[in-house]
Amino acid sequence: MKISTRSRYGLRLLIELARRGGGGPVLLSEIAGSQRISEKYLSRLVISLRGSGLVRSVRGAHGGYVLARPPGEISLREIIDSLEGGPYIIRCADDPASCPASPGCAARSVWGGLEKAMRDYCESLTLGEIARRGSLRPVKAGPKERA
Amino acid sequence: MKISTRSRYGLRLLIELARRGGGGPVLLSEIAGSQRISEKYLSRLVISLRGSGLVRSVRGAHGGYVLARPPGEISLREIIDSLEGGPYIIRCADDPASCPASPGCAARSVWGGLEKAMRDYCESLTLGEIARRGSLRPVKAGPKERA
DNA sequence: GACTAATACTACCTTTTTGGTAGTGTATGC
């Protein structure tokens, strides 16, 4: 049930953008470098974030990425929805057609409740609050982390 | 971030055991049949549940499985811990050595919070309550469900 | 004590997902 590197890297990218707010577009290569993430891989992640209207891109020289909205107006839920897509936990919780169980299925109600608990947490956090927390990471040197 | 079939099948198995409580050991083949799950696969799942002390097994003729404790004393958290193992969401939330970030890492604190929200929900539910909910599933016929 | 019913265990296999790379295309500023 682990979250994927997509969400983890994507959140770190957004935190960096939030912290540099106002300084003009940020190069992907800078973020990839400081966060020690593959630039190519990041460049694919960020497409989702742009598609969801969380970041804007500026092409060409002096280009890069900026947040599309103030960080205080971007919820963690939007971020995860954009990066993971679809239901968090289980298909049948959203899509009854995926399972022949009855609507009152006890197991389904358990997973639906878990899904809701997660969404509530994610809805309650904004990128602005997150970015103001402690450090992001040292990230001057050291190996790429393990999953 | 989906939960695996292990947890889903395992929960259904336990719900069945809870509902039949007191009737002696239940055959795995019965549960597999009524839930339309591969018996071989179930037989491997259930090893984890036995190892965690959630069910007891009786070998030989007239054998099967029974809950090791009253369903009201088995939390959903124990069930998921047994079936999924380890941290729910992310390694670094539990194991700082898995990532070179500082202890105050903002991203880590986000995932740690999500993990906690999930655990709190799971801790608050017991198998007894779950088993008393609506139906389990019709499961007389129909195809195996999709994931 | 043989036979049968059931779990216990090990080894393997296939499919899907994840994580990542390579290369080419395209817009923009100078």
Add this chain to the structure above:
DNA sequence: GCATACACTACCAAAAAGGTAGTATTAGTC
């Protein structure tokens, strides 16, 4: 028009998920 970025597509390798097969072991029953 050239350098600098992002945009997009196609692939690929490793890991995890999901499942199957076969054998071993234990416990009742005659």
